[in-house]
Amino acid sequence: MANKEEKNVNFNTESLEKEPINFAEGIYWVGYSDENRGLHCNPYLISEGDEAVLIDGGNRDDFSTVMLKILRTGLQPSQINRLIYQHYDPDLCGSLPQLEAIINNDALRIISHKENNVFIHYYSAKTEKLDFRELDNRFEFKTGRRLEFYPIPYCHHPGSFVTYDVKTKTLFTSDLFGSFDTRWKLTLDLDESCRECNDLDKCPLSSNKCPLSGIVKFHQRIMTSNRALENTLNIVEKLDIDRIAPQHGSIIASKEDVNAIIRLLRKVKNVGIDYFLSEEYI
Numbered sequence: 001m002a003n004k005e006e007k008n009v010n011f012n013t014e015s016l017e018k019e020p021i022n023f024a025e026g027i028y029w030v031g032y033s034d035e036n037r038g039l040h041c042n043p044y045l046i047s048e049g050d051e052a053v054l055i056d057g058g059n060r061d062d063f064s065t066v067m068l069k070i071l072r073t074g075l076q077p078s079q080i081n082r083l084i085y086q087h088y089d090p091d092l093c094g095s096l097p098q099l100e101a102i103i104n105n106d107a108l109r110i111i112s113h114k115e116n117n118v119f120i121h122y123y124s125a126k127t128e129k130l131d132f133r134e135l136d137n138r139f140e141f142k143t144g145r146r147l148e149f150y151p152i153p154y155c156h157h158p159g160s161f162v163t164y165d166v167k168t169k170t171l172f173t174s175d176l177f178g179s180f181d182t183r184w185k186l187t188l189d190l191d192e193s194c195r196e197c198n199d200l201d202k203c204p205l206s207s208n209k210c211p212l213s214g215i216v217k218f219h220q221r222i223m224t225s226n227r228a229l230e231n232t233l234n235i236v237e238k239l240d241i242d243r244i245a246p247q248h249g250s251i252i253a254s255k256e257d258v259n260a261i262i263r264l265l266r267k268v269k270n271v272g273i274d275y276f277l278s279e280e281y282i
């Protein structure tokens with residue numbers, strides 16, 4: 001298996017286009033960069049022993065890029081025995097039929113939430129869909145490595161949830177902690193003054209490329225309400241997190257940055273319906 005364990009590194013464009021990036025033990029970013037989009041998608045592969053799990057597998061048109069990167073980890077697609085879908089949008093579920101075809105493994109199961117499974121069914125009815133709550137909120141690899149699932153209702157769908165890898169203290173969050181691609185890098189690495197920033201309109205670094213504004217805008221537009229976001233942040237804050245791996249934007253790669261972004265999101269006004277009713281939007 002390829003060994004590309006690297007942290008907080010600005011990877012060159014060529015390696016990001018073609019290579020899986022191993023950023024924690026057994027965890028690979030298998031996403032893609034497209035300069036023409038306002039969004040960036042980040043499927044993740046967890047490889048453990050002779051098994052693997054794919055989280056938020058990606059959209060239909062970029063399937064070949066994701067699969068190329070999976071193959072370049074040295075894994076056989078048939079070793080993937082779980083597809084985790086943390087909600088049901090097409091940017092993470094669109095390639096389900098292609099994945100099922102190439103994985104071609106009778107033991108394959110989808111792990112999601114009952115509220116999501118109703119809609120995931122419309123991408124494909126083929127693979128059995130499980131509700132994580134009936135799995136005691138966890139999945140264990142044969143080695144004992146454990147993934148834990150925590151519901152985050154209405155951030156942004158009723159059945160949305162996050163996945164916590166106990167071994168590496170990595171939290172996979174789907175759209176939560178996502179960002180519009182104002183300034184995409186694989187990993188976010190905040191300046192100390194950005195961590196303490198109280199007014200994104202008055203940059204302490206006098207920069208016109210704020211690394212936080214895309215995160216704020218994303219949550220105002222994609223999350224449903226301040227109430228739902230606050231409830232979710234209360235759940236997330238109880239976990240011991242070393243890094244956050246969202247489905248859009250950058251990997252938040254340190255405890256300090258995770259805590260800074262949580263503080264920032266607690267201060268964001270006009271989330272969801274209040275954003276669309278606000279003067280800012282109108």
Ligand SMILES: [Fe+2]
Nearest residue numbers: 087089156175
């Ligand atoms: Fe979504």
Ligand SMILES: [Fe+2]
Nearest residue numbers: 089091175247
């Ligand atoms: Fe998304």
